Amino acid sequence: MTVTEARAPRKADVRRPPRTEPPVRTRLRRAATPWLFLTPALLLFLYFKFIPMAQAVQMSFQEVRPFLGNTYVGGENYSEIAGSADFGAAVWHTVVLAVATTAGSIVLGLALALLLEGQTRSLWFIRSAIFLPVVTAMAVVAEVWRVMYYPAEGGALNSVLSVFGMGPSEFLNSPDSSLASIAFVGIWRGAPYDMMIFLAGLAGVDRVLYEASAVDGASRFRRIWHVTLPGLRPVFAILLTLAAIRGLRIFTEVFLLTNGGPDGSTEVLLTLTYKLGLERNELGVAAAGTVLLFLILLVLTIASRLRRREVGAR
Amino acid sequence: MGTIAAVLAVAAATATACSSGGSGQQQDESQPLEVWIRQDAGSPAAESAEALTKAFTKESGIEAKLVAVGVTDFETKLQQRTAQKDLPDIVINDTGQLGNLVTQGLVREVDREGVAGSGDIAGRAWEAAQGYDGKYYGVPFNSQAFALLIRKDWREKVGADLPKSWDELTELAVKFTEEDPDGNGKDDTAGMVVPGTTTRGYLTWWFSTMLWSEGGDFVKKQGDGYTAAVDEPGSVQAVEKLQAMFCDSEVVQPGASTADSSTTHTVFESGKGGIYLTGPYMLPRFDGTLGKDKYEVVAAPPGAEGSAALAEGENVYLMAGSGNEEGQQKFAEFAASPAGQKIGLGVDNGGIIVRLPVNTKVDGAAERKDPRWDVFQKVYDDSGRNAPALPNWSTVRQISSEGLNGVVSDCSRDVGDAMGKLAGEIDAELEKQEAKG
Numbered sequence: 001m002t003v004t005e006a007r008a009p010r011k012a013d014v015r016r017p018p019r020t021e022p023p024v025r026t027r028l029r030r031a032a033t034p035w036l037f038l039t040p041a042l043l044l045f046l047y048f049k050f051i052p053m054a055q056a057v058q059m060s061f062q063e064v065r066p067f068l069g070n071t072y073v074g075g076e077n078y079s080e081i082a083g084s085a086d087f088g089a090a091v092w093h094t095v096v097l098a099v100a101t102t103a104g105s106i107v108l109g110l111a112l113a114l115l116l117e118g119q120t121r122s123l124w125f126i127r128s129a130i131f132l133p134v135v136t137a138m139a140v141v142a143e144v145w146r147v148m149y150y151p152a153e154g155g156a157l158n159s160v161l162s163v164f165g166m167g168p169s170e171f172l173n174s175p176d177s178s179l180a181s182i183a184f185v186g187i188w189r190g191a192p193y194d195m196m197i198f199l200a201g202l203a204g205v206d207r208v209l210y211e212a213s214a215v216d217g218a219s220r221f222r223r224i225w226h227v228t229l230p231g232l233r234p235v236f237a238i239l240l241t242l243a244a245i246r247g248l249r250i251f252t253e254v255f256l257l258t259n260g261g262p263d264g265s266t267e268v269l270l271t272l273t274y275k276l277g278l279e280r281n282e283l284g285v286a287a288a289g290t291v292l293l294f295l296i297l298l299v300l301t302i303a304s305r306l307r308r309r310e311v312g313a314r
Numbered sequence: 315m316g317t318i319a320a321v322l323a324v325a326a327a328t329a330t331a332c333s334s335g336g337s338g339q340q341q342d343e344s345q346p347l348e349v350w351i352r353q354d355a356g357s358p359a360a361e362s363a364e365a366l367t368k369a370f371t372k373e374s375g376i377e378a379k380l381v382a383v384g385v386t387d388f389e390t391k392l393q394q395r396t397a398q399k400d401l402p403d404i405v406i407n408d409t410g411q412l413g414n415l416v417t418q419g420l421v422r423e424v425d426r427e428g429v430a431g432s433g434d435i436a437g438r439a440w441e442a443a444q445g446y447d448g449k450y451y452g453v454p455f456n457s458q459a460f461a462l463l464i465r466k467d468w469r470e471k472v473g474a475d476l477p478k479s480w481d482e483l484t485e486l487a488v489k490f491t492e493e494d495p496d497g498n499g500k501d502d503t504a505g506m507v508v509p510g511t512t513t514r515g516y517l518t519w520w521f522s523t524m525l526w527s528e529g530g531d532f533v534k535k536q537g538d539g540y541t542a543a544v545d546e547p548g549s550v551q552a553v554e555k556l557q558a559m560f561c562d563s564e565v566v567q568p569g570a571s572t573a574d575s576s577t578t579h580t581v582f583e584s585g586k587g588g589i590y591l592t593g594p595y596m597l598p599r600f601d602g603t604l605g606k607d608k609y610e611v612v613a614a615p616p617g618a619e620g621s622a623a624l625a626e627g628e629n630v631y632l633m634a635g636s637g638n639e640e641g642q643q644k645f646a647e648f649a650a651s652p653a654g655q656k657i658g659l660g661v662d663n664g665g666i667i668v669r670l671p672v673n674t675k676v677d678g679a680a681e682r683k684d685p686r687w688d689v690f691q692k693v694y695d696d697s698g699r700n701a702p703a704l705p706n707w708s709t710v711r712q713i714s715s716e717g718l719n720g721v722v723s724d725c726s727r728d729v730g731d732a733m734g735k736l737a738g739e740i741d742a743e744l745e746k747q748e749a750k751g
Contacts, residue, residue, distance in 0.1 A: 067399065067401070067420050151569045152502070152568035173568070173569045259513050261511055261512055261571060261719055262572055262719055265723070281706075281708075
């Protein structure tokens, strides 16, 4: 659309009658053009996303028996999942993991970004090396960490601990340390990603401000606190939103590292849903769980948008 | 317009074809059968299954196409086909799945007496094809029982005899853990190799043999249904022994409470564990990795209440909505016949889909020329015990594995209290399955 307007001659053409509204057909065509371009994507989304989503909502009100036919059970699935202690625990574990992983990744990511900012040639290599965990498949990462977390003296991490006279730790194998161990893997993997976004943000901070504060005699820490961090505010907003969504959807690492165990100490929303749906064959209850997760995400998204608008209006 | 008319015509034709489906599916005895087995494509086991279907086609003249559906996502794939209301004709799958299949209406009932050669099939195997209502929903194909694999070289090194009770077994496990039986100077061996994860109910599966031998149970018959029995004294005592293995004597391998069977196989074959309760299908693998002379196969020792060992197996399920019910029946009969069973033994290619033959006319150990298989056969015949015929045992198995996992992960937890709580959960599930007596 912009292209056609840009091409329209700006000079007033005297021989033409004054501009009137274009004919209806043209207007319709113009309105239809973007939709035509969107159609293929929308059709795919409709078939692979929106219809399954609607079906999940429908299933959440049914006892699902694909071959015999589903029966409507009203809110029974919801009261079953919301009332179960497992669900409450899973929500709590999910939130703890999300908060710990997000906070850890951001702090570590920022520290890495501050250390590795600059143009020096060798930094390029180090940054790539640090970024490697992000591009490695989660399944591989989880298997490697499972081996490293081997809960006896011979284990890779435990032999490191023993150098410092500690351990051996049970890591994933004890209800006390399992959640922290998973969060650590999440931070290890999430921090380099955050670092990259911070690096991009740091490039956008005005150098003059650093120089000015240096002239004013600000210490290194004060420069970070008063110049860098305020300059990175939009980056934080992006990272927090991404992390919240990523955190609540956590599945692969938990599934592969502990599958919710030991003693349900690492059960998160999606592993619980997976178990209910595919191991206990209660697809209706599992669907109710995912609908609840969807509602939580929806509320969080709207709340954060409203808040941003409020801040923007101020 | 021409295309629209054509589409409508096709849609109308499909609609009529569908309406004649369901239980009154039109029958065509020449229609090819689609056979599903839970084996990875390209594995020797899949080759044996392929040989079985080929032999069936040769014998009956009915076309049969084998689909080896992967071990890990078999249930998901079956659910997908269920959603399309187009099931394969034959599914060869675990006896433990029977309740699930019946509840969902995916399988046809089988007339036990109407199956050719029915009398030659072991009664215990038939029992595993029986639903909660007492009717049969599959034809037995494969059975198996579990026995102990013990590191012979380690046992001789620590100078111990073969254990005659669960307590002696634990003592042996303690020696394996503490006396450095592999002689490498490091404290890196475990006595007992246990898959303690809750995934697919592994812990319950492993613990069944011990629980039953000690006189405990997960559920017991009551009235015309079942009720939880994990909180009874015999059960609690057995679970206390289980907890002690993890917490007091610490004879299980590190990480046992989250280990699945792929992990435990590796623990045993890499010489990190000395006693492993498992099925006969592992013998070929351990012969290769560990060496045949390094370990011995013995029946699990009797407990307080005598011997009981978990028996399992696979059935040939005749799936609902097939267009060739006659062919389904013939396939099941062929698979259970001596000819079918011998192919399944996989003597030539190592693809073992029949572990212990269900047909009493076939002597598996003699066919294989390996007496160790006789140990498993004896365990099955003398003390084999099938999982209870609940409407859905796999759910109860899952719930109880979570309860047991809690006790072994948290050593301070009181077993009596925990089992009381677990019994409540099992009862609630039985209620839900309408099987509470």
